[in-house]
Amino acid sequence: AKSSQEKMAPKTSIPTGVLHEQDDEVILNQIPPEVVKPSERKVELVWRNIILFGYLHLVAVYGLYRMFTSAKLYTSILAYVLYHLAGLGITAGAHRLWSHRSYKATWPLRVILVLCNTLAFENSVMEWARDHRVHHKYSETDADPHNAKRGFFFSHVGWLLCRKHPExxxxxxxxxxxDLEADPVVVFQHNYxxxxxxxxxxxxxxMAPMYLWNETFVDAFTVNIFRYVFTLNATWLVNSAAHLFGSKPYDRYINPSENITVAVLALGEGWHNYHHTFPWDYKTSELGGYSFNFSSAFIDFFAKFGWAYDMKTVSVDMIKRRVQRTGDGTHDVWGWGDKD
Ligand code: ST9
Ligand code: ZN
Ligand code: ZN
Known part of the structure; x- marks a missing residue:
């Protein structure tokens, strides 16, 4: 027969709540030894991804070399154009439209954006937006897929090389x-x-450079891989560098920062202190289209003929109040000398 102590002791859950002092020892003894403390959690590496990303980066370096040695000029120009298109599929598509709903787009624009997004291969919009919504809601906790508290490497690419934290x-x-499940364009991309x-x-x-201007397979292939890997790293820098380095004019209590280098590379997505403070602004920055923010210029362009509409922004007054309340004092550089 089991002792009464054994019968009482729950094997799987740790009792919580207010305890009487005399209960402490009993309760502590009930904690099953197999409970693993969070700090002891083992990171489970995904070797398939490590090998794939390693290979892609090696090919990309070789592609960069071929761009300057054997590849045709048109092949490099195409890569430059595709970098911008793929980038827009992430910034104006997956990020500003689908993750944040910061503006609305007619179906032709959504089709263009989903094509551009597929060109970027950063997972389907559905998956990207799910991770990104978790990133904003639980920023820099274990529930954030690329929690920047775990360091530059983890938030840059490491999070794609291991199993996600259970949180x-x-x-x-x-x-x-x-909302995403109700958008046939997003669902179609996800399913196929x-x-x-x-x-x-x-x-x-x-294939395009091989058929259109007789490029060799090796040049066409490696330059395109360079284009892909470059876009990936530009995106990842928002999670790593822009969560670690830069000023915090809007909210000094969070880590996301204003990082101009990242803004240039990521087509206007490096203004990350602003973005985490006002995530609904379609510009993802205070400054509009032509200040290192190609993605805003793109949305504004389509707004001219009604394909993009209902763009959400933040009033100057609201920004000003927030800057005064939580900013780090660096906002002056951009203009309001008077801080009253
Ligand atoms: C890539 C993405 O590179 C980059 C995203 C960057 C985001 C940047 C954001 C910054 C702001 C915007 C700036 C844009 C700038 C752009 C500039 C452009 C010039 N919620 O994921 P699995 C559950 S991708 C809820 O496999 P594992 C769910 O049940 C590169 N549930 O987890 C799921 O099943 P299902 C190419 C979630 O097994 C199940 O868990 N892609 C969530 O731990 C399994 O999910 C790759 O290389 C969630 N958030 O594996 C692929 N997440 O999906 C890389 C998971 O059926 N990924 N669940 O519902 C993988 O191989 C894996 O995800 C893994 C984790 C190994 C990393
Ligand atoms: Zn965001
Ligand atoms: Zn972020």
């Missing part, structure tokens, strides 16, 4: 996605991603 999946369950992505991101950009 990401747990907290992620509560994230609202019904494993066909669309190889075609749009790798096969067509490699």
């Amino acid at each position: 990401v999946k747990e907290k992620g369950k509560g994230i609202e996605l019904s 991603y494993m066909i669309l992505m190889p075609l749009v991101c790798f096969i067509l950009p490699t």
Whole structure:
């Protein structure tokens, strides 16, 4: 027969709540030895991704070399154009439209954006937006997929090389996605991603230079891989560098920062202190289209003929009040000398 102590002791859950002093020892003894402290959690590496990303980066370096030695000029120009298109598919598409709903887009613009997004191969919009919504809601906690508190490497690429922290999946369950599930363009991309992505991101950009201007396979392939890896790193810098380095004119209590280098590389997405403070602004920065913010210029362009509409912004008054309340005092550089 089991002793009464054994019968009482729950094996799987730790009792919580207010305890009477004399209960402490009993309760502590009930904690099963197999409970693992969070600090002892083992990171589970995903070797498939480590090998794939290692390979892609090696090919990219070789592609860069070929750009300056054997590749045709048109191939490099195409890569430059595709970097911008893929970038817009992330910034204006996955990020500002679908993750944050900071503006609305007619279906032709959504089709353009989803094509550009597929060219960037950063997972389907559905998956990207789910991770990104968790990133904002639980920023820099274990539930943040690329928690910058775990360092530059983890937030840059390390998070794609290991299994997600259980908290990401747990907290992620509560994230609202019904708006994305109701968008046929997003659903179509998600359902056919494993066909669309190889075609749009790798096969067509490699074949086009070979057929259109007789590029060699090796030059076409490696330069396109360089283009892809460059866009990836520009994106990842928002999670790493822009969460670590830069000023905090809007909110000094958070880590996301204003980082001009990242803003240039990421087509206007480096103004990350502003973005985490006012995530609904379609510009993801205080400054509009032509101040290192190509993505805003793109949205403004489509707004001219009604394909982009209902753009959300933040009033100057609201920004000013926030700057005065929580800013780090660096905002002056941009103009309001008077801080009254
Ligand atoms: C890439 C993405 O590079 C980059 C995103 C960057 C974001 C940047 C944001 C910054 C702001 C914007 C700036 C833009 C600038 C752009 C500039 C352009 C010039 N919620 O994921 P799995 C659950 S991708 C809720 O496999 P593992 C769920 O049940 C590169 N639940 O987790 C899920 O099942 P299902 C190419 C969640 O097994 C299940 O868990 N792609 C959530 O831990 C399994 O999910 C790759 O290389 C959540 N958030 O694996 C692929 N997450 O999906 C890389 C998960 O069926 N990824 N669940 O519902 C992987 O291989 C894996 O995800 C893994 C983790 C190994 C990393
Ligand atoms: Zn965001
Ligand atoms: Zn962020």
